[in-house]
Each structure stands twice: as structure tokens, then as C-alpha cells.
Amino acid sequence: MKLFSRLFLISLLISAPIVAYQAFAKATDKEIGFSINNMDSSLSPKNDFYNFAVGNWLKNAVIPDDKTRVDSFTEAFDQNSLKIQKIMEDAAAKSSKAPQGSVIQQVGDLYASGINTELINKLGITPLQPELAKIDAISSKEDLITLMAAQGFMGMPSVFGIFVMPDKKQSNINALYNLAFLVLGKDFYENPDYTDQRKAYLAHIAKMLELAGETPNNAQTQAQTIFELETSLAKAMLSPIEAADVNRTYNKMTVAQLQDKTPNINWNSYFSASGLANVKEMIVTDPDYLVTADKLLAERPLDDWKTYLRWQVLNVSGSTLSEDFFQEDFNFSKKIMLGLEKPLPRDQQIGEIVRNVLSHPTAQLFVEQYFPPATKAKAEEMVRNIKAEFKIRLEQNSWMSEATRKQALNKLDKMQIYVGYPEKWLDYSNVTIKRDDYFGNLIRLNQWQTRRNLDQLGKPVVDELFMGLSKPTEVNAGYNQVGNRIEIPAGILQPPFFDASMDDAVNYCTIGAVIAHEFTHGFDSNGRLFDADGNLKDWWKPEDAQKFEAKANQLVEQYNKYEVLPKLFVNGQLSLTENTADLGGITIAYSALQRQLTDQQRSTKIDG
Incomplete structure (x- = not known):
């Protein structure tokens, strides 16, 4: 759950004012990531900053029957889904002639097996x-x-x-x-x-x-x-x-x-x-x-x-399974539990499944078409700037002892950040994917993934990048506590979150806040318990830990007061790590932008 404060307070490690997040207009050729049309300028930002920033967008936004929400994440997800859909269809058209085990064969045949509802319905529970x-x-x-x-x-x-x-x-x-x-x-x-x-x-x-x-x-x-x-x-x-x-x-x-x-x-x-x-x-x-x-x-x-x-x-x-099982599963798990009125079209459903279970093969095709080197280079520049700003915040922190500060700076220095996709793709070629065996394909992929995982027991850790919630096509980013690393997938480095041709103000407001959010996770109420090498180990001076907890409790109490719906309040303790990262993310990204503009000796701003 993402909630954004309109108050001024300390965001745990970093003392700074809190700014509400900016919602985004539907991206078009001329309008990517930001539009003043989303704002309600009739309101005073002093009295209601949230609706001042996104009031018109809130008035006009419509949640489709096959979604539970609409926001910048769903906008980016929808755009990526269209791109991935095209990739799947092209692969399915070519897969019968592609070498067995190749990326095209596996992606194309798995997709083809999933959209073959005639065969799936014929098989039923078989x-x-x-x-x-x-x-x-x-x-x-x-x-x-x-x-x-x-x-x-x-x-x-x-x-x-x-x-x-x-x-x-x-x-x-x-x-x-x-x-x-x-x-x-x-x-x-x-x-x-x-x-x-x-x-x-x-x-x-x-x-x-x-x-x-x-x-x-x-x-x-x-x-x-x-x-x-x-x-x-x-x-x-x-x-x-x-x-x-x-x-x-x-x-x-x-x-x-x-x-x-x-x-x-x-x-x-x-x-x-x-x-x-x-x-x-x-x-x-x-x-x-x-x-x-x-x-x-x-x-x-x-x-x-x-x-x-x-x-x-x-x-x-x-x-x-067949349509009767699918529909019953949807009626409970999606309609009753989530409020969806109808499922996604079948081709989009299967596209999502293929993207998840054949994550790296799908991502290879996605990156080739939709993630040019210039985009990666620009994002990496932003990462360096935001990391530098985070370092300044730690150095200037007013309540942390020098001993704890030294450890915090060491952890930040050792933190690895990976952008876009892995240097080496995971090889799925020994998994048998058949064009006429959808269920069997999924079972074989599960077995292969489980075997790979369990085979690592007792062995030295070898980082496998961009897996799980940080797949390269994911509209997400992640901080790994035991790896002390951040992964920023190519999937989120797309409009409306990021465009290398856009003004820095837009990019820092969007993907910049996401990147800084992940940096903050390394030092939130859970992340701070892991040292620079990713070990669950207390590296805080007791008096600093007490100060941290006191500030964290202030944040818990603040969020406990937010009434999302009548008589439904945010659980400040349960959402503490995300709230911390949200607040740290937007303030650090803003400061990094100001430093970037100063370094470039630019003073031009958008809309004042």
C-alpha cells in the first residue's frame, strides 16, 4: 500500500520535508509521464497538496472491469503488456521452425499451448x-x-x-x-x-x-x-x-x-x-x-x-484447466476476493504467464526491441547521482554517532545496483516445451525451477540477478537484503516512469523516486538489521538504534491516523518499511534533481 504524507517530518535516516507523489497522465506521443492537466489548480497546495497535484486525474480516472486499480504502475504494465503480446505472437508464428530449446521456440510454443483453448477444454481435468x-x-x-x-x-x-x-x-x-x-x-x-x-x-x-x-x-x-x-x-x-x-x-x-x-x-x-x-x-x-x-x-x-x-x-x-475450472477459480479468487468484474482476454492472460515462467527468454526479446543502450546509460547516470545524494544525507545526518555512520556509509558503498537486465541470461533450453501440452509445460518448468533452487543447498551463493519480483520485464524494482543489492528492471524503465529524452524533472520525479525508494530500503526498519555483506547482524550503537526506533514509532503513529475508507485505517506498523522507503525516496530524488540542475547550471523549471 502506498500512501504519501503531506506533512513535514523526519524520514528516519534522512531529515527532509515530505512531498506528495505525482500521478501521471495517460502516455501519448506528446505527453509522457507528466501533464499539468492532471492537476487541480483551483486548490491551494498549502491546504490540499494531494488533490492540487492529481485532483483532475482522480476525477477522470476510470477503473476497468478487469483491473483493481489504475495508476502509473498499471499504465506502465499495460504498455509493456502490449509490447510483450506482440513478442509472443511473433514468436508463436516462428516457433515451429525454430531450433528446439531456442528462445523463440520456447516462448512461442508455450504461448501457443496456452491460447489453444479448444484442446484445453477438450482435456478438462485429464x-x-x-x-x-x-x-x-x-x-x-x-x-x-x-x-x-x-x-x-x-x-x-x-x-x-x-x-x-x-x-x-x-x-x-x-x-x-x-x-x-x-x-x-x-x-x-x-x-x-x-x-x-x-x-x-x-x-x-x-x-x-x-x-x-x-x-x-x-x-x-x-x-x-x-x-x-x-x-x-x-x-x-x-x-x-x-x-x-x-x-x-x-x-x-x-x-x-x-x-x-x-x-x-x-x-x-x-x-x-x-x-x-x-x-x-x-x-x-x-x-x-x-x-x-x-x-x-x-x-x-x-x-x-x-x-x-x-x-x-x-x-x-x-x-x-478447462473453461469451467478457470471460470470458477476466477469467480472466487479474482471477483469475490479482488473485485474484478471480468478476466483479462485469454491472450493477455497467457502472455503474463509466459512472461513469468519463462522470464529470461521473454526478457531477452523484450530488451532487444524496447531497451536501447541509451536508456540503460541514462538510468545508470541517475543511479550514480541518487547514490551520491544518499551518501551526503548520511554524512550530514544530525543524530547518528560516528561509529554507526561509518558502518552505514560502508554499507552504502558496498551496495551493488544493477540496471535493466543481467549480463548473462538464464538458460532454459533443457526444459521441454510442447506446443500441445500447456499443463505439462507448466509442470516441467516448475520442476526445473525447483530442482535448480534445491541444488544450491550448501553451496556458495552465486547471485542470480533479475529473478522473481525483479524480472527484467517487471514494472517494479527491488532491494535484496542478503545480497545488499538493488535491481531496476528494464520493464520499469519505460514510460510513464522513464524516458531518456524527457526533462530531468520528470525522470527524477518518477523513476528517480523509485530508485531512491530502493536505496532507503537498505536502511529501513528491516534493512538496517543487515550489514554491508548482507548478514543479519546488529551494527548499530545501542543509543543510535533507540533513536531510530523512536523516529520509526513517530512514523507508525502518523500513518495509523490515515483513514483510507470509513473506519478503515492504515496499519502503520505493518506498512512501516514501505512508508519509510516512500518518504525517503521522494525526498532524496528531489534533492538529487536539485543537485543535478545546479551541476548543469540550469535554472529552467516546468510550470514554476
Whole structure:
């Protein structure tokens, strides 16, 4: 959630006034990123800066039926989607003649398989039958644990999952993590505001089970069983605020300790079914949840768990199956939960899926066509200027001791920033992509990605750039705490966020604020807990940490007072890291712009 203050306050590490963000006009050939037509100049910026800045845009903006919001991010996303759509269509037209495993073949054939609704509808639930048969064949809790691991490997996790990432306290070595898994999260099951949605969820589960062949009565009974299991798990799960505590979610255990705490889960069997051998330890993010899951595995009948696994397979896969499954999945997960009135057109849906699961192959084609070297060079210049401004802010900070300041400057100096795309693309060529096997394609890609991830266990960390939420086509940017690095994808270095030909004032207001936002994340209430090498390690003098927390609490209290809707207030604690980064981002970008204009000896401004 992005909210912007109209008050003057200290943005934690950097003391500066807060300025509201600038919304953007729909980009045209003549108007990219900024238009005074979006402003409401009839208002005084002293009294209502937000509506002064974007009042006319707010009056005229319309949210389409297939979106939950409109803003600069959705504008950039829509423009990128059109570009990616063209890439997909061109690749699909050429893929049958392209070499097997080539970028064109993989992107084109995966896209073609996804838009072939005639074949997908003809197959119905057939692609899931092998997995459902495996669930039917379970005869013991040992079988259950083994299949949970195997299906998690395919991208169908149940109850919890495992993954490999750098050890937060030894960031140069990869470690195994255990993550609690509930698709809808704790709040859904416990918040009284979700009573109607919970009723709809029960009906949705029953309907999906009916589509899979259950009778209406059996489907309703099984839906209740599934909901009871999930509710019991949710009660033990960390709250969102607790889960955001990086120290609380770091609980390293040996396999012996893990087995002692959860005697009903045979961890060696689970690891073996996941393709792992000689696992010695695992970092558990939510121990109480795992202990509760272990007890439920012992207490609840085997048939209840088989029912639950069937649901997980259906729930994860429903949107990839025939139209009846897809529509039911949309009605609950998108219409009821998000308020969408209709889905995106099929070609756009599949374009998004291909962009995500074949991220680097798609990005290669995107970068070739839409990210020229001049754009990358201009963005890198902005990064250098903003980093220099951040350094000045740290040097001039009035409340930080010299010892802590020295460590902060060292962390900033070591922070690596990557712009656009990786120097080396990830090679997907050994994944089999078939033009007539959409579901199978997705499973094989999931298995390949999981295998690559788990194979890193115990090995030195090798940074894989521009993955996940920072894919090169993403309208996003990210700061990686354990890598102490920032990634700014080519996807966000597009209008309305960025255009190399635009005035600096526009670019610093838009992408500049995003870049500075990511720098600030390195020093927010979570980022500050990691040192220059990305280790979860306290490098603050106690008195400085106390001052930081006092300032952070002021920010929490300020945001707690913002009423988004009647009687619905911002959770200042839960949104603290983003609010900190927003405030730091816009103020640092503004200062960097002023310094840039001074350096260029320019005084010309837009609209005063």
C-alpha cells in the first residue's frame, strides 16, 4: 500500500520535508509521464497538496472491469503488456521452425499451448488425473508426507514448503528454509470482516470438487473438512506483523531437533522425496505453525488429509484447466476476493504467464526491441547521482554517532545496483516445451525451477540477478537484503516512469523516486538489521538504534491516523518499511534533481 504524507517530518535516516507523489497522465506521443492537466489548480497546495497535484486525474480516472486499480504502475504494465503480446505472437508464428530449446521456440510454443483453448477444454481435468490417482493410492501417513514433498516439487505445495536461499546470518552460504503455506493467509480465517468471503470460499471449494467429479453432498462435506483444517493451521500462523520480523522468522534447527519437535513428519523421507540427501539443518520461519501441522497430521484421519491434498492440487491448478475450472477459480479468487468484474482476454492472460515462467527468454526479446543502450546509460547516470545524494544525507545526518555512520556509509558503498537486465541470461533450453501440452509445460518448468533452487543447498551463493519480483520485464524494482543489492528492471524503465529524452524533472520525479525508494530500503526498519555483506547482524550503537526506533514509532503513529475508507485505517506498523522507503525516496530524488540542475547550471523549471 502506498500512501504519501503531506506533512513535514523526519524520514528516519534522512531529515527532509515530505512531498506528495505525482500521478501521471495517460502516455501519448506528446505527453509522457507528466501533464499539468492532471492537476487541480483551483486548490491551494498549502491546504490540499494531494488533490492540487492529481485532483483532475482522480476525477477522470476510470477503473476497468478487469483491473483493481489504475495508476502509473498499471499504465506502465499495460504498455509493456502490449509490447510483450506482440513478442509472443511473433514468436508463436516462428516457433515451429525454430531450433528446439531456442528462445523463440520456447516462448512461442508455450504461448501457443496456452491460447489453444479448444484442446484445453477438450482435456478438462485429464491433466490432473495422474496426481489425483497418486493421492487416492495413499495408504499411510508416511505415504502422505512423501507425496506432499513430491507435489511441492511440482509447484503444488501443501501445508508448508521448502526452498533454498542465502543464510541470513552467513550470506555467502545457501541454506534450506521451511515456509508455512496457506494460500489465503492468516487474516482471511480470523478477521470478522471476511465472514462473507469465508462462506463464499466454502462454496467455491465444494464447486471445484464437484467439477472434479464429487457428488454435491460429498463435495460440501469435504469442503467443510478442508476449511476446518486450514482454520486450525491459520490459528497457529504468525501474524503479518510477526512474520515481518526478520529475527523472529530465523530459527535454525538440526534435523534431529526438527524431528524431536515434529515427530509425525519423517523429515528424511520428505527430503528424499524432494531430491535432497544428507540434509543437516533447516531454518524454520514459523516453528509454532509447523508444530501445529505435525499435531494435526497425527490427530486428523488419513482420509481428511487426502481430501486436503486433492483440494490443494485443484486450487493451484484450476486456472490452467478447462473453461469451467478457470471460470470458477476466477469467480472466487479474482471477483469475490479482488473485485474484478471480468478476466483479462485469454491472450493477455497467457502472455503474463509466459512472461513469468519463462522470464529470461521473454526478457531477452523484450530488451532487444524496447531497451536501447541509451536508456540503460541514462538510468545508470541517475543511479550514480541518487547514490551520491544518499551518501551526503548520511554524512550530514544530525543524530547518528560516528561509529554507526561509518558502518552505514560502508554499507552504502558496498551496495551493488544493477540496471535493466543481467549480463548473462538464464538458460532454459533443457526444459521441454510442447506446443500441445500447456499443463505439462507448466509442470516441467516448475520442476526445473525447483530442482535448480534445491541444488544450491550448501553451496556458495552465486547471485542470480533479475529473478522473481525483479524480472527484467517487471514494472517494479527491488532491494535484496542478503545480497545488499538493488535491481531496476528494464520493464520499469519505460514510460510513464522513464524516458531518456524527457526533462530531468520528470525522470527524477518518477523513476528517480523509485530508485531512491530502493536505496532507503537498505536502511529501513528491516534493512538496517543487515550489514554491508548482507548478514543479519546488529551494527548499530545501542543509543543510535533507540533513536531510530523512536523516529520509526513517530512514523507508525502518523500513518495509523490515515483513514483510507470509513473506519478503515492504515496499519502503520505493518506498512512501516514501505512508508519509510516512500518518504525517503521522494525526498532524496528531489534533492538529487536539485543537485543535478545546479551541476548543469540550469535554472529552467516546468510550470514554476
